């Protein structure tokens with residue numbers, strides 16, 4: 001074997017090894033994707049300025065250079081829609097041919113359009129020092145998340161509905177204690193309203209106001225959603241003083257308490273609609289009964 005042939009074979013072996021290494025790295029990064037937020041949750045649920053630590057080329061390539069598609073609530077259509085990008089977003093950091101272009105520090109946008117009517121959603125990202133963060137979006141998280149709760153507005157009067165939206169907005173900016181305090185006010189208001197309803201039907205719970213939140217929920221078990229009552233221990237956090245709460249605790253409890261509020265509102269809304277339907281049925285029955293009576297003529 002000549003030196004030239006030997007060199008060529010060594011070269012080929014090096015190239016083969018390199019390709020194998022790349023394939024293994026790609027596989028490892030693909031396997032690691034499930035530990036990272038999906039593109040949809042990054043855009044639609046992740047608070048602004050809440051960094052995601054990543055060096056995954058596969059992940060960053062998906063975000064910075066590949067077509068994007070996800071389902072989301074469209075604030076323009078008022079219903080869920082498929083969102084897709086229309087333009088090639090390019091690497092955002094020079095030629096997409098450059099090695100590891102997706103790891104270059106820089107800013108990029110994900111712009112997607114509602115496939116029903118072209119409504120536009122824009123998300124702005126910054127990547128540097130292995131940190132990916134979202135620094136802007138239109139419409140806001142509050143607007144997107146606020147849509148699913150709009151139907152509860154009639155159940156939360158006296159400004160409480162505005163507070164529920166504000167809580168979601170503050171949380172979307174990573175504000176833990178502030179957002180949590182709003183949720184807590186709403187939760188306490190709902191619990192107190194449900195006790196007032198019981199009181200009106202003569203089933204008041206003695207010493208209700210002084211009970212701990214967990215016990216209040218237990219005392220209202222007949223009028224609160226069963227899942228909430230079952231997990232009432234999770235809401236003991238609502239009895240601790242504001243001074244005892246820290247940002248991280250508030251942030252981690254936020255989704256749990258928000259979900260509980262939605263659950264209560266959903267059950268109340270259903271009850272309200274059932275009562276309305278029952279009342280309409282009664283009116284209809286009375287009307288029919290009246291019609292039957294008058295058809296039968298006056299009683300002699």
Ligand SMILES: [Zn+2]
Nearest residue numbers: 074077114119
């Ligand atoms: Zn739309």
